[in-house]
Amino acid sequence: MDSEHLLVGKNHPVWTIFDKTKAEVRKAIIKARIVSGTFILNSDRAKFNQAPSSVCQLCNLSEENISHFLLECPILSNTRITYFQPIKTYVTEHITAEVWHSVFQSKSNIIRLIIDCRHFSQTLRDDKIMNMIETKTREMCYKLYIKRLKLLEAMDG
Numbered sequence: 001m002d003s004e005h006l007l008v009g010k011n012h013p014v015w016t017i018f019d020k021t022k023a024e025v026r027k028a029i030i031k032a033r034i035v036s037g038t039f040i041l042n043s044d045r046a047k048f049n050q051a052p053s054s055v056c057q058l059c060n061l062s063e064e065n066i067s068h069f070l071l072e073c074p075i076l077s078n079t080r081i082t083y084f085q086p087i088k089t090y091v092t093e094h095i096t097a098e099v100w101h102s103v104f105q106s107k108s109n110i111i112r113l114i115i116d117c118r119h120f121s122q123t124l125r126d127d128k129i130m131n132m133i134e135t136k137t138r139e140m141c142y143k144l145y146i147k148r149l150k151l152l153e154a155m156d157g
């Protein structure tokens with residue numbers, strides 16, 4: 001997957017925070033780090049010799065990259081289902097299940113939806129819908145981040 005769309009500028013909707021509580025700002029910060037590629041996963045760490053391997057420490061099954069973290073790691077699957085299902089439900093309510101299946105059958109498009117749903121502005125059309133998706137994906141990223149952090153801390157124990 002190319003990283004061009006991962007770049008986050010000042011105009012990325014991650015910074016459009018309607019409810020400016022500390023909790024929401026914290027979620028936006030984590031999402032911005034994920035979007036910009038500055039959220040350090042093991043695959044990045046290994047490149048700079050900061051980790052012995054690029055393999056995910058949670059599952060030890062494959063390289064820990066953004067796709068593994070957001071969509072694949074089986075250890076994070078409960079958290080992922082809990083927070084991704086409402087996103088899918090919300091989107092399909094607005095674009096129909098058929099459109100969902102044609103647009104979002106590829107992993108890379110799901111990642112794009114999570115990272116910056118404006119990629120699909122033609123399909124999603126409405127700013128209100130895209131703002132809601134941004135809020136929901138921000139929540140999902142944050143919960144995955146917290147779950148991963150807690151599990152890694154427990155391992156270091």
Ligand SMILES: [Zn+2]
Binds near residue numbers: 057061064072074
């Ligand atoms: Zn994993």
